Structure formats: C-alpha cells, structure tokens
Amino acid sequence: MRIQFIVNGRQVERETNAETRLLDLLREDLHLTGTKEGCGEGECGACTVLLDGRAVNSCLVLAPQVDGKEVLTIEGLAPLSKSHSRHSTGRAKGDELHPIQQAFVEKGAVQCGFCTPGFIMSTYALLEENPSPNDEEILSALEGNLCRCTGYTKIIEAVRYAAKLMREER
C-alpha cells in the first residue's frame, strides 16, 4: 500500500506493507539511521521518535499507521533550533546541533552513543511540553529509555542544561 507522511518537515510518499515497522521504514527506506533498534519490543527506547509531537517507540508502530501523520527523528532536530542560523555559521551542513544535542555532548552524556538518539528525542518531547522540568519530571520522561553506559547521572545533567539553553533561546 502507498502511504504519505511528513518526516522531518519533508513530505514523503512510499510503498509499504503491514509487516514493516515505522523503524524499518525510517532506517531501510529513508536511510534515517540515527533511529536505533535496541530490543525491538518497546522496552529500551532506542528507537524513540516523535509521532504527531508525541514520543513513541518506532518499533511498535506499523508503517501504514503513519499515513497522513508527521514524524520527527533525530536527523530533523538541529534545523528546529531557534538559533539554528547562528549555530550553523562555520559548521558544515549536517553538522549543526540542536541545544539538546549540544548539551549531551558538553555534559558527557554520551558514551557508546547507541541510546543517545532515543534519549534526545524523549528529552525534546519533554522540553516542548515543559520547558522547566524538575528532576522527578525528567526521570519520569526518560523512564522508557535505557542506557547501559552512563549510569544516567550525566544524562540528567544534560537535560537540565538543555532546558536552560532552550529557555535562553526563547
């Protein structure tokens, strides 16, 4: 079946079927390989993307289900930064970072990096809804994402810092 949807602001049309997950569609068809497959059953959050503005596990969404909807992946984040034009000067296209990405880098919240896109997308969903979350709200927003390297402390720090960066941008 043919589906149409928006991914990272761009309208796309693809032939797909009910055996394909949104995760497969993004990675295999659209080559958006920033979204990772961890457990494949909704436990780890590595495949988190935003579907119509809400964080979802793309391994649990069937491709046909996104027909007519809007998907945001880690690749679409940097252009959404309000200071995008400022940050991007001096950087090659594709190297710009969203403040959340910048915060994860600066705070050392990335080790092997496999879980990072999922964490960043969950953080983005949180900060869009709640620009000044407390620690409890941060933990609750990230409870569906697992990291086996960092011990989470640096990730929480990065989220606090990202919130600050984004408030300053507004």
Place this chain on the structure above:
Amino acid sequence: MGQQYLKVNSIEELLVNLDKPGAMVLCGGTDLVVKMRSGLLSPELLLDISDLPELREIRNIGSKIEIGAAVTQSELLASEIVRERLPLLITVLSQLGCVQIRNRGTLGGNLVNASPAADSAVPLLLFDAEVILTGSQGERRLAVKDFFRGPGKTALSNGEFLRAVLIPLPNPKLSPFFHKIGRRKALTIAIASLGALLHVEGDLIHEVRLAAGSVAPTPIRLRRVEERANGKRVTASLIEEARKLARQSVSPIDDIRASADYRRTVIADLVAHLFEGVLHV
C-alpha cells in the same frame, strides 16, 4: 502475501471486516506488534481503529464516564474529568509502562489483551466498570469482572469488538490506593499489585474495595477480605485475618518473575500494609 492492513473509517466498516477469517483489531500496537513479531499471533487482516473518531472520546454521561476504546493512556492522564473524578485511574496509569507506551497504549487494548497482570484492570474492577461490546447483532454490556475468562482470554465473541469502557463515578469519599511490586519502577510487569478504594473515619472502615493483579488467572476482587473488613474497626486481629483471607483468595502461579508462594505472601503483606496505614494516620 502476509497480513493485510486496513485503517477503518467507521464502525460499520470495522464490523463488516471483523467477520473475515484471521481479522484482528489493531490500536496502539504496544502488545499486538510484539506478539506478531515473536510469532505468538499471526493475524491475516489488521483493522486499525486508532484514528476512529467515535472511539476516541471521553464522555461524561450523568453519573458515568464512557471512555472510547482508542483513547490513549496519555490522553486519560491529561483528561480533566478523569483527574478530578477517577484519581485511582490516574495513579495506576501514571505507573503503567513508560511515556512512549502510554502515548500509544489504550485502556481498551490493555483489557482485550487480558493479561493477568493488566494494570488498568485493577482500578476498573474497583470501580465496578463495564465494557461495551459491539457486534453486527448489536451491543451488549458486561461487567469487567466477567469480561476476563483466563490469561489472554476474554468474553469477546467472533465478530465483536470492545467499543468503550463505562465507569460509574465512585463516591469521592473513597480514597485511592495502588501498589505494584516489580523489578523496577518503569516498564515492569507486576509480580503482584494491589489496588483499593477506601473510606475510613478514624479507624472505622466505612467501605473498602480491594482488587489484585498477577495473583490469579485474571485480575480479581478480594471479596472475602472486603466482607470481613467493611464496617469494622482496624485492629491487630483484623489485620491478621485480612492477611490470611488475602492469601486464601488468590491462586498465583510460579513464573519467570516470581514464585506462587512469594506472590501469596506479597499480596497478604500489601493488604496488611493498607490497613496498617489506617492506624498510622
């Protein structure tokens, strides 16, 4: 090849297709997609109801709230009337899965999946909620307690689907209690869970309703404990009796998460803990 997919646009379209061989309703997919990929289920025709407007409403009808089958857990958590009138449901849903799961998962799906550990079944049993089942022959209502027939088994007939859950608004004097025992806080399948609605004055129990998950083939009410405690004062001997009755009321199994005996002990302790809380206010 493989399974077909259809996003249904009306209840009529759903009913016509539900009669076809191998047809199955798909909504949030948080259980179904996992089961399909592991080979536990292989539907031939997936009928996606997740965008069906008639199933996406929360309606206040007199003294009841009707929740459409495709309303997500996140939408329920954000609903003003649910927050105001069904605080127990809020407590339970905020501990179910994680943000990503709650953004897709639905109350209807959690019931139809009929896991003995279904978190949302516990508050629905306590509310004496009903499910509204729709088929080509019409509609019927069934108490949630009669909807579950065993692990993964429900009272749904062929060609029938769960359209909505109907919840009588509980007396606001009933305070909510929910405690889930699991390996971690988020994304845990309960080893045992206890929910309660409790109206006490001092140490006098005006009314208590108790329901437990993961300790029997289906989530259950602990009626014998309720009958023993209703109208009584909380005393050490009442707590001990409640503990014993709770142990006898459940029929858990050994599985990868815990042993049957552990579950019996945990549910008895949770019941005791609830009543001890009354004494320590």
